Amino acid sequence: MKLFTTAIVSLLAAHAAASDVFTLTKASFDDFIGDHPLVLAEFFAPWCGHCKALAPEYEQAATILKEKGSEIALAKIDCTVDSELCSEHGIEGFPTLKVFRGPESVSPYGGQRKSDSIVSYMVKQSLPAVSVIADKEKLDSFKAADDIVIVGYFSDKESNFTFEKVAESLRDNFLFGAISDAELTKAEGVAEVPGVIVYKSFDDGKAVYSGEFSADNLIKFAKSESIPLMGEIGPSTYLSYIESGVPLAYIFVETSEQKESFIKSLTPIAKKYKGKVNIATIDAVAFGQHADNLNLKQQWPAFAIQDVETNLKYTFDQTKEITASDLDKFIMKFIEGEIKPTIKSQEAPEVQEGPVIVVTANTYEEIVMDSTKDVLVEYYATWCGHCKNLAPKYEELGAIFWNNADAKSKVLIAKIDTPNNDVPEDIRGFPTIKLFPANDKENPIEYTGPRTVEGLADFIKENGQFSVDGNAINALKSEQYEDAPDVADEHDEL
Template identity: 45%
Template sequence: MRFSPSAFLALVAFAALTADGVLAKKKADEDVADAENRVAILGKDNFTETVEGGSKATLVKFYAPWCTHCKAMAPEFVAAAAELKDDNVRLAEVDCTAEAELCQEHGVQGYPTLKVFRESGTGEYRGGRKASDFVAYMKKQLLPDVTLLKADDIETFKDSDKVVVVAHFASEDDDGYKQYKKVAGELRDSTVFGATFDKKVAKKVDIKKAPSVTVFQQFDDGRVDFAEDEFTQDALTSFVKDNSIPLLNELGPENFMSYIESGKPLAYLFVTSDDERKELGDKLRPVAKKYKGKINFVFIDANQFGEHASTLNLKQEWPAFAIQEPVNQFKYPFSQDKEIEGDAIEEFVQDYIEGKLEPSIKSEPIPESNDEDVKVVVADNFDGIVMDKKKDVLIEFYAPWCGHCKKLAPIYEKVAAKYSGLGDKIVIAKMDATANDIP
């Protein structure tokens, strides 16, 4: 979510100082304008016509002009539009401050929201926010769910992306192939799928039997073969997902939600330098490999995202390690009094797997006095106040820095005062969500 055209602008400014700089700047400005023109501006009058006609796939950005993340992403979006100019792909944008009804129709709840429109339907964009991410993702939209491979293209195909799945089945009637096609349809936005029914073609990439499914990676071991006997949709889906990310991946805004949506525990390793990343990565890689498919391990740049440590109940002291369960948000911080060593982390992870660790719950002290109309809730008194079955409870989860929360405060206090005489039946409460976990 952080992109800047500053390097490009500096280059243009430098060129302007030279004798030929004026012409260079003019050409550069024309190139930028041309690229910007390739991002279609949509409104209610031309939206349907644009997304349904002309291009096989359209990526639409729903944004607000005041949105910081939208501004940061804008030059990357424009650059992607320029790179995709010769493909059958269109990039477009909708200003939701001017087209509120249109944005509401498409379920826009935050900015930027990115959606892909294809002949087969509409889906959420789930890629990164760099130009290269937009380009790679949208080019995948032009591919069939499964590309049928021939002898002269299978080797090139397997190296065409960071993760490529190649299957070999006896025929299209194979039950396993039918399940494979379902998986490809489900995961096509993030992964490239191919197949062959010719054993001679399969042998070109060292696939020697049918049925078989192989994930080719541009990281870790380079390839992983499906080892189960039953080619079910669930088994194949898990296999592809588990082998589509590195053992130790870099976590950032572009892939955070994919990890959360996986439902698997996420093990964070906070680092501050490439040297630290390599040293600790070498120590943790065997642990990540041992628990592959059970826990996802990631690096996180403490220089950029150090504040996230507090949400894991870690102090901002590096390096640091913690496990978080994305579904219930339970957190298990590794003691910051200990060195991060392979054996210590392996023991910690094994204890977590076996259910021997208690989740860490952050709580402010319970107030000595809680006589105000708006009751103060912290993690340690949450159950006693909020879960009281004899009372109806309205609770506000707020952040002290939140402008909307500050505006709500006097109104909320008036509501609490109105019901103050019904304290045995109704409770109006608040909880600082930045300083307390929900038990």
């Protein structure tokens, strides 16, 4: 009996250990990438909390793809074991996910960290930007392939080219198909070609495009129609709301009953302002802390609008009862520019001692948008471990420019505590570092290189208006220090 029990335990342990995610090492990595046409690789550390949270989702995604008979491979690399391999691929945080199409084609993973999102994203990567659909059976199958698919109906090459251009730019987000069969086009209710239909698993099921057939218009249409009329904001949907470019109205709710009540009363308003403002519920119990980012108190229900382009927030008076009629008026005033944003800002320092200038929301325009200086800004959070690791290097970088009179007049190294100050930039992670060149403040350049003093200094030199070479300044200072006479040797001994 004991032997039988031991055998069962061993069998269960072996089953639990079975994984559809491939474990790679430095010795096996190159051959594996070369042998598989499409690989999603996770670079992780066992102690990382985000990696632990991702693990079951990643495993489930690998299993789903395997069951579908897909050739897409999901792999993982332990960076505490293979640090050299992770260093070669520029891994600075965990988890980092990258898409490999052979060793020479590598791109960052751009989807959410949920199993269904991982599967959806990688399936899109495996297909051509536009799939050719020849008959009704294939169209039905294509419609069922994802929650949102976009199909173009054409009879000319020029329109088809425009559609392919749109598909290339949005291939990470949607599946695109193309049909040229006249009978199938007519059966789908497309009266004129070129035509485009967004098929979706929510709202009315599909949306037909009308208007000038241009890439910009089609992109706006696709992003707008991919948002549910009254959806819910969460980890898997937040990014799509932000990337839509449409202002986002949040309604914080505590219970399912409260949620359903607001959906019923606000759906007509959501239809009224579709394309101008997206309205969605958010679970106040699970994500109540997000109210702080919208300058709301954590008392429910609550309502606020975020302009995703400027990151400005407009809060509904929390001392008043929230009614559909009042929200209708509030949204209309927002659209017409009759409401002032609610600004969250820390107190600015009375004296800036340097070498890193402290920016607040109230001093952002004055400091960051100073057209006489190249300004490098670190958007950080006090709780962020990566920000803490960067801090001494960033201070060292600041000192290079601060202690040189000519450099100080042209380059400013600055930082802003982003959770405690509203900023007009879309910051999605910490630290985020951007350079605002003196001659082009409207187009800041994000730094994506290694977080080193040398790398940041080179970035300023290459992208700033004044091309100030911080590394050269630092090297000269070091030489001067080394060549300085030993003062003690100049004194006579007593």
